[in-house]
Amino acid sequence: MLKDELRRLWKTLDLHCPALFDEPLAQHTWFQVGGPADMLVFPRTTAELLQLWKLAGDYGIPKFILGGGSNLIVRDGGIRGIAVSLRRGLNKMRVEGRELTAEAGANLAGVLKLAQREGLAGLEDLAGIPGTLGGAVYGNAGASEIEIGRLTKTVKVMEETALIRELNHQEFSYRSFNLPEGSLILEANFELAHGSAEQIEKRMAENLMRRRKTQPLGEHCAGCIFKNPPGCYAGRLIDEAGLKGMAKGGAAVSTIHANFIVNKGGATAKDILQLMEQVKEAVANQKGISLEEEVVVVGED
Numbered sequence: 155m156l157k158d159e160l161r162r163l164w165k166t167l168d169l170h171c172p173a174l175f176d177e178p179l180a181q182h183t184w185f186q187v188g189g190p191a192d193m194l195v196f197p198r199t200t201a202e203l204l205q206l207w208k209l210a211g212d213y214g215i216p217k218f219i220l221g222g223g224s225n226l227i228v229r230d231g232g233i234r235g236i237a238v239s240l241r242r243g244l245n246k247m248r249v250e251g252r253e254l255t256a257e258a259g260a261n262l263a264g265v266l267k268l269a270q271r272e273g274l275a276g277l278e279d280l281a282g283i284p285g286t287l288g289g290a291v292y293g294n295a296g297a298s299e300i301e302i303g304r305l306t307k308t309v310k311v312m313e314e315t316a317l318i319r320e321l322n323h324q325e326f327s328y329r330s331f332n333l334p335e336g337s338l339i340l341e342a343n344f345e346l347a348h349g350s351a352e353q354i355e356k357r358m359a360e361n362l363m364r365r366r367k368t369q370p371l372g373e374h375c376a377g378c379i380f381k382n383p384p385g386c387y388a389g390r391l392i393d394e395a396g397l398k399g400m401a402k403g404g405a406a407v408s409t410i411h412a413n414f415i416v417n418k419g420g421a422t423a424k425d426i427l428q429l430m431e432q433v434k435e436a437v438a439n440q441k442g443i444s445l446e447e448e449v450v451v452v453g454e455d
Contacts, residue, residue: 157193159213160192161175164193167205168205169197171195171196171198171202172195173194174191175192176190176192178190179194179232179237182194183224184223184377185227185374186417186421187421187426188233189228189229189230189231189232189233190232191218191236192232192236193237194239195236195237195239196238196239196241197244198243199243200312200340202243204316207312211316216235217237218233218452219237219240220237220239220240221259221292222259223241224376225285225289225293225295226452227423227450228423228453229423229451229452229453229455230422230453230455231455232454233454240286244341245264246260247264249268252274252346252347253307253343254272257288257341258287258339258340258341259286261285262283262285262286262295265287266278266280270351270355271351272351273349274348274349275346275347276344276346277305277344278354279300279357280295280296281358281359281362282365285377287342290302291303291306291309293330293331293450301326303323303331304326305345306323306326306342306343306344307322307344308323308342308343309339309341310339310340311334311337311338312338312340313337368410369410373408373416373417376415378448379414379430379448380446381448388412388445389411389412391437391445392412392433394441395433395437397412397433397436401429402425402426402429402432403420403421403422403424404418404419404420405417405425405426405429407433415429415430415433433445
């Protein structure tokens with residue numbers, strides 16, 4: 155069995171980072187749903203990541219970057235092979251002039267705070283978006299008219315062959331980053347503008363307050379479920395279709411913001427996915443618009 159093979163191979167590696175076997179991923183995702191990962195590893199350095207990637211490549215083992223567990227639905231059957239969480243490492247940050255560089259495991263809120271302290275403006279409209287920097291780059295996270303890709307100068311990635319190279323901002327599109335299959339994000343570099351630390355802090359506080367009023371930040375959710383179709387907002391379409399509060403099992407469409415689905419307690423990934431399909435069907439029937447998922451869905455049923 156793959157699980158037994160992973161236990162055996164893990165003992166051959168000179169790694170001292172934590173590894174959990176048959177670990178329920180509901181404990182590691184913002185939605186608090188998801189079956190077990192065969193092996194969940196918490197690397198702390200790029201060197202440890204390189205070893206894991208080489209191990210997976212040499213033995214043909216599936217691998218998945220869990221990141222911080224936001225904007226993610228793990229199906230109830232879990233993930234086979236190696237799942238990698240960056241929440242305990244790869245979080246170094248540095249500032250040189252107007253450029254800020256941070257590793258993929260850095261908390262996005264921490265990146266924004268560093269920029270604010272250094273008087274670097276541009277990222278403050280992202281205040282309140284959860285998760286790691288790597289996840290924000292991968293999904294080209296945005297708010298209002300700002301997307302993180304617009305401020306990104308380069309992204310350092312490690313390819314499936316363990317080759318490290320840099321990609322530029324041209325790889326970004328709406329809620330997406332063109333990451334080669336089998337690759338992972340190591341760090342991102344941003345070119346920002348000089349500004350007043352006090353004004354940046356004020357802007358961040360205003361954005362965070364607005365989010366707390368208009369989004370269910372205190373509940374178990376994964377951020378926006380659907381991408382905004384061209385020229386309109388997914389949340390408005392769902393609201394106009396009368397779907398706020400619509401429920402399936404322990405999952406429900408938020409009554410605060412219709413483009414959020416929340417885990418009201420005891421929800422399964424199946425509940426959430428079935429509710430998503432019901433929402434898509436209702437919007438398509440009433441509005442003639444097909445919604446596309448923004449949240450990433452992985453794992454087995």
